[in-house]
Amino acid sequence: MYGQEQHLSALQEKALELMSFIPAEQNGIIKHWLNLNISCEHAGDSQALLELKNNYCDHQKCLNCSVGHALLK
Numbered sequence: 001m002y003g004q005e006q007h008l009s010a011l012q013e014k015a016l017e018l019m020s021f022i023p024a025e026q027n028g029i030i031k032h033w034l035n036l037n038i039s040c041e042h043a044g045d046s047q048a049l050l051e052l053k054n055n056y057c058d059h060q061k062c063l064n065c066s067v068g069h070a071l072l073k
Helices: 009-019 028-033 043-055 066-073
Strands: none
Touching: 009 028, 009 043
């Protein structure tokens, strides 16, 4: 966020790169994704899945989400 606010794209890229070295979170939400055969290999993946759940699943916007749309097919 700091890199975005300061318009420092190199700092943003470094933060994303670092997330690929941090293990994925282990919690109930991530476990549900894993049960749907959605892989979660590092912190970037787990953060993305948490974001999807909070912004789409919790608000029943499945058809606006590519994962939800694919699961409903």
